[in-house]
Amino acid sequence: MNFIDNPRKLRGFERQIKVEKISRRSILKGLGVTGGFVLAAPVISRQALAYETGAGKMPHGVVVDPRVFVSVAPDGIVTIIGHRSEMGTGVRTSLPLIVAEEMEADWSRVKVQQAHGDEVKFGNQDTDGSRSTRHYLMPMRQIGASARTMLEQAAAKRWGVPATEVKAVNHEVVHSASGRKLGFGELAADAAKESVPSIEGLKLKNPKDFRYLGKGQVGIVDLHDITTGKALYGADVRLPGMKYAVIARPPVTGGKLVSFEPDAALKVPGVEKVMQVRGWPWPSKFQPLGGVAVIARNTGAAIKGRDALKLVWDDGPNGKYDSVAYRKELEEASRKPGLVLRNEGDADAALKGADKVIVGEYYIPHLAHVAMEPPVAVADVKGDKAEIWAPVQSPGGTREDVAKTLGIPVGNVTVNVTLLGGGFGRKSKCDFALEAALLSKELGAPVKVQWTREDDIHNGFLHTVSVERIEAGLDKSGKVVAWRHRSVAPSIASTFAAGTVHQAPFEVGMGLVDMPFEIANISCENPEAAAHTRIGWFRSVSNIPRAFAVQSMVGEIAQATGRDQKDMLLELIGSPRMVKPNVKDLWNYGEPYDSYPIDTARLRKVVELVAEKGEWGRKMPKGHGLGIAVHRSFVSYIANIVEVAVDDKGKLTVPRVDTAIDCGTYVNPERIASQMEGAVIMGLSLAKYGEITFKDGKVQQKNFDDFQVVRMDDSPVVTNVYIVPAGPDTPPSGVGEPGVPPFAPALINAIFAATGKRIRALPIGKQLEA
Amino acid sequence: MIKVKINGQEQSWDGDPDLPLLWFLRDEAGLTGTKYGCGQALCGSCTVIVDKQAVRACITSVNDVAGREVTTIEGLHPNGDHPVQKAWRQVNVPQCGFCQAGQIMQAAALLMENPKPSHDQIREAMSGNICRCGCYQRIENAVHLASTGV
Ligand code: FES
Ligand code: FES
Numbered sequence: 001m002n003f004i005d006n007p008r009k010l011r012g013f014e015r016q017i018k019v020e021k022i023s024r025r026s027i028l029k030g031l032g033v034t035g036g037f038v039l040a041a042p043v044i045s046r047q048a049l050a051y052e053t054g055a056g057k058m059p060h061g062v063v064v065d066p067r068v069f070v071s072v073a074p075d076g077i078v079t080i081i082g083h084r085s086e087m088g089t090g091v092r093t094s095l096p097l098i099v100a101e102e103m104e105a106d107w108s109r110v111k112v113q114q115a116h117g118d119e120v121k122f123g124n125q126d127t128d129g130s131r132s133t134r135h136y137l138m139p140m141r142q143i144g145a146s147a148r149t150m151l152e153q154a155a156a157k158r159w160g161v162p163a164t165e166v167k168a169v170n171h172e173v174v175h176s177a178s179g180r181k182l183g184f185g186e187l188a189a190d191a192a193k194e195s196v197p198s199i200e201g202l203k204l205k206n207p208k209d210f211r212y213l214g215k216g217q218v219g220i221v222d223l224h225d226i227t228t229g230k231a232l233y234g235a236d237v238r239l240p241g242m243k244y245a246v247i248a249r250p251p252v253t254g255g256k257l258v259s260f261e262p263d264a265a266l267k268v269p270g271v272e273k274v275m276q277v278r279g280w281p282w283p284s285k286f287q288p289l290g291g292v293a294v295i296a297r298n299t300g301a302a303i304k305g306r307d308a309l310k311l312v313w314d315d316g317p318n319g320k321y322d323s324v325a326y327r328k329e330l331e332e333a334s335r336k337p338g339l340v341l342r343n344e345g346d347a348d349a350a351l352k353g354a355d356k357v358i359v360g361e362y363y364i365p366h367l368a369h370v371a372m373e374p375p376v377a378v379a380d381v382k383g384d385k386a387e388i389w390a391p392v393q394s395p396g397g398t399r400e401d402v403a404k405t406l407g408i409p410v411g412n413v414t415v416n417v418t419l420l421g422g423g424f425g426r427k428s429k430c431d432f433a434l435e436a437a438l439l440s441k442e443l444g445a446p447v448k449v450q451w452t453r454e455d456d457i458h459n460g461f462l463h464t465v466s467v468e469r470i471e472a473g474l475d476k477s478g479k480v481v482a483w484r485h486r487s488v489a490p491s492i493a494s495t496f497a498a499g500t501v502h503q504a505p506f507e508v509g510m511g512l513v514d515m516p517f518e519i520a521n522i523s524c525e526n527p528e529a530a531a532h533t534r535i536g537w538f539r540s541v542s543n544i545p546r547a548f549a550v551q552s553m554v555g556e557i558a559q560a561t562g563r564d565q566k567d568m569l570l571e572l573i574g575s576p577r578m579v580k581p582n583v584k585d586l587w588n589y590g591e592p593y594d595s596y597p598i599d600t601a602r603l604r605k606v607v608e609l610v611a612e613k614g615e616w617g618r619k620m621p622k623g624h625g626l627g628i629a630v631h632r633s634f635v636s637y638i639a640n641i642v643e644v645a646v647d648d649k650g651k652l653t654v655p656r657v658d659t660a661i662d663c664g665t666y667v668n669p670e671r672i673a674s675q676m677e678g679a680v681i682m683g684l685s686l687a688k689y690g691e692i693t694f695k696d697g698k699v700q701q702k703n704f705d706d707f708q709v710v711r712m713d714d715s716p717v718v719t720n721v722y723i724v725p726a727g728p729d730t731p732p733s734g735v736g737e738p739g740v741p742p743f744a745p746a747l748i749n750a751i752f753a754a755t756g757k758r759i760r761a762l763p764i765g766k767q768l769e770a
Numbered sequence: 771m772i773k774v775k776i777n778g779q780e781q782s783w784d785g786d787p788d789l790p791l792l793w794f795l796r797d798e799a800g801l802t803g804t805k806y807g808c809g810q811a812l813c814g815s816c817t818v819i820v821d822k823q824a825v826r827a828c829i830t831s832v833n834d835v836a837g838r839e840v841t842t843i844e845g846l847h848p849n850g851d852h853p854v855q856k857a858w859r860q861v862n863v864p865q866c867g868f869c870q871a872g873q874i875m876q877a878a879a880l881l882m883e884n885p886k887p888s889h890d891q892i893r894e895a896m897s898g899n900i901c902r903c904g905c906y907q908r909i910e911n912a913v914h915l916a917s918t919g920v
Contacts, residue, residue, distance in 0.1 A: 087866050088864075088903045090865075220864070222864075222867060226864045226870050227858045227864070227874060228843065228844070228850035228855065229801075229802075230803065231867055233868060235796075236802035238800060268786075269785060270786055270789070298796075298798055299793045299796070299797055299806070300790050300797070301786065301789070301793075303809070304786075372805075372807050372815060372869045372900070372903070373805070373866070419868075420866060421805070421866050422865075422902050453813075674865055674908070675865075677904060677905070677907055677908070678865055680904065682902075682904055703809075704810075704812035704900060709900055711899075711900060711906075712896045712909065715907070
């Protein structure tokens with residue numbers, strides 16, 4: 001980790017120093033506990049990791065300081081800060097659990113407290129990119145080990161024995177020679193006076209002695225509250241005097257309000273006010289779209305009031321956006337050469353000289369996140385101070401954006417992070433919190449802005465739409481000798497900068513240029529595509545179309561050469577090796593390549609594991625078929641086998657799914673399984689139903705009736721998950737997102753096996769009925 | 771003035787009688803355990819029990835439940851130990867948890883009507899409740915567990 005050559009990290013470092021002088025009290029206050037560890041200068045993480053990660057390169061990097069993350073109360077209750085956002089992955093449990101493990105705290109006497117948005121204090125908080133465990137396993141261990149060491153030192157002093165003779169065990173420190181013991185609570189005040197040990201000198205626990213890590217025996221900390229309705233989501237925040245608002249936004253991206261008539265809305269019982277909301281021109285990152293807000297005494301009245309508004313919009317330059325026409329544009333672009341991003345051998349010549357060329361043109365439409373909790377935020381702005389309560393994945397970024405939007409110092413903004421009712425990337429964009437801040441400022445009262453489901457679908461930051469065209473050239477023996485992949489899709493960068501026509505390195509790095517097959521002639525290209533709506537991150541991002549195309553193509557090659565899908569896949573992956581694509585500045589999920597290479601041995605391993613456990617090749621009844629796919633993303637390796645059944649009428653069901661995952665060292669296998677199960681459902685949703693279309697610039701879907709997701713009656717009957725037991729030295733890798741990409745192609749390959757029909761455009765919709 | 775009994779407590783409302791029960795519960799009565807997910811009876815997040823039936827609070831007006839008894843997740847069991855709640859914890863059902871109050875209320879209503887549902891009956895009865903996180907396998911198992919004794 002090196003923060004000297006990284007200006008963003010440096011900025012964080014400077015602020016850290018500044019904060020230090022004033023923050024002792026506020027750290028104490030923030031923890032809500034007295035008598036804990038609160039002292040001296042914070043420590044910044046240094047180079048002490050067993051492996052390097054990209055954590056230090058994230059904005060504000062990593063803070064390793066037990067006094068920021070841990071406090072011990074005199075009654076023995078240990079409070080540990082969870083500084084990432086909980087949206088269903090279990091991170092609010094997993095990271096504190098790591099600290100508790102190393103410090104020998106008894107989990108039943110641990111309380112988890114959610115950090116507010118403050119990256120200077122806590123380090124980077126962007127809960128995205130499947131990064132939390134990957135970046136924080138080691139720092140959290142170091143924090144726990146530091147706290148343990150301080151407790152041990154305090155006990156040793158009290159007893160007048162060398163620190164080497166005492167040991168923390170399950171919430172107490174023990175001197176076994178004399179049989180003396182002191183609880184953590186009894187040691188808290190003294191431990192706080194100890195200096196924080198240097199990271200380099202820390203003794204970490206031997207993984208053999210882990211009580212919690214890797215065991216999966218600990219339920220999530222919010223389990224009881226969730227099952228009793230007490231868990232607090234963004235939508236559940238209530239402040240005295242709070243108003244409720246919904247906003248009518250421009251139906252077309254880049255559109256503007258021309259005029260509005262508020263009278264009918266104001267007659268609705270409970271409606272108090274109708275007001276304009278400031279909008280920013282497109283594109284402007286996460287700034288609000290603007291529109292008209294209806295303020296009421298409850299959300300129901302505000303919605304009814306909004307229905308009664310008369311609104312006139314100017315649709316602007318995207319008023320003609322049409323999904324049918326746009327798809328043709330993308331297809332045509334994919335048939336012509338584009339910007340070459342990876343070039344090995346001579347794909348052009350090899351394709352010309354090939355015995356057989358298989359061409360697949362795959363289409364994946366826009367998708368909406370539809371997290372169960374639609375965007376929502378509460379703001380209370382008073383003078384030049386703002387307090388926000390919101391389900392955001394980026395509390396630090398939200399804080400900065402609120403400050404910028406209101407024109408107040410960052411230090412005057414407090415962002416309280418609630419639970420997130422799902423995120424999937426949508427809540428990485430804080431537009432809804434900015435809207436609440438703007439409205440509260442103008443109203444002079446706290447306000448909750450609630451997005452309806454229709455708003456969520458109409459005005460979101462959609463998953464891109466893409467055509468992926470692959471040409472595979474085979475020689476006489478059936479061996480693949482040439483591979484040309486053209487990916488055409490509007491980029492997420494278009495939401496930040498006008499005129500963007502090429503995909504960003506982080507997008508092409510998701511399954512296009514990092515393609516792992518052992519083929520002599522490879523060309524990966526990116527023809528131009530302009531955006532006509534807001535594009536954003538959607539769980540697993542560009543890996544969805546890429547894995548779909550690449551892994552479908554494997555199925556197509558197997559089909560054309562009469563081979564078994566799994567054998568074909570393993571042949572293409574080729575020998576165990578570290579793939580080094582010939583790509584300038586290969587983007588590797590922000591991670592150093594040496595810690596996280598593209599390792600085909602691991603890729604093969606998950607294929608072999610899923611084939612064995614998932615009984616690849618088992619006999620299928622009529623109308624059933626098996627499909628397989630594998631994909632590396634977020635530096636993890638995941639393979640799926642899907643069994644489908646298709647009846648005479650084309651009705652598709654999924655009797656069984658098997659998933660194998662290699663995510664390196666892991667913390668909570670129980671939550672990994674639940675993420676994999678959920679990824680299957682999300683993969684099935686997008687494969688079966690997922691499609692947002694545009695006509696005259698407007699999204700044509702509105703709610704769960706026309707943007708459908710999988711329900712229980714069409715969910716797989718059984719999903720099995722197998723986790724590769726990686727050694728403790730294998731760096732941890734992503735879990736939240738990488739389960740999604742391989743599912744759809746495995747499903748599509750299974751449908752081919754069952755029916756002989758090859759589906760190249762998602763969603764499946766009615767294609768099997770024809 | 772409309773009178774409704776919610777979790778055993780008498781509540782009254784003299785505002786818009788057409789106000790959806792969902793918003794009355796959440797914004798007026800402060801019972802935020804019942805969630806908004808679609809507003810159109812499509813997702814089940816807002817499921818409450820009225821008398822003995824599961825209903826979608828987003829399309830039920832306050833007027834519709836006048837003089838009736840509404841049970842929300844907060845009132846399902848005094849300590850949160852309804853067999854369905856216990857089963858949910860045992861199976862570690864939730865991911866983000868946002869849909870779960872609705873799922874639990876739907877499951878509780880199902881078991882009142884059919885104490886021993888088959889797997890097919892569970893899948894059918896629970897299909898009005900969307901879980902975007904995809905906890906269906908565990909929901910199914912938890913309902914089954916609740917019906918066979920936790
Ligand atoms: S909010 Fe009532 S069913 Fe979705
Ligand atoms: S647990 Fe997140 S929607 Fe069901």
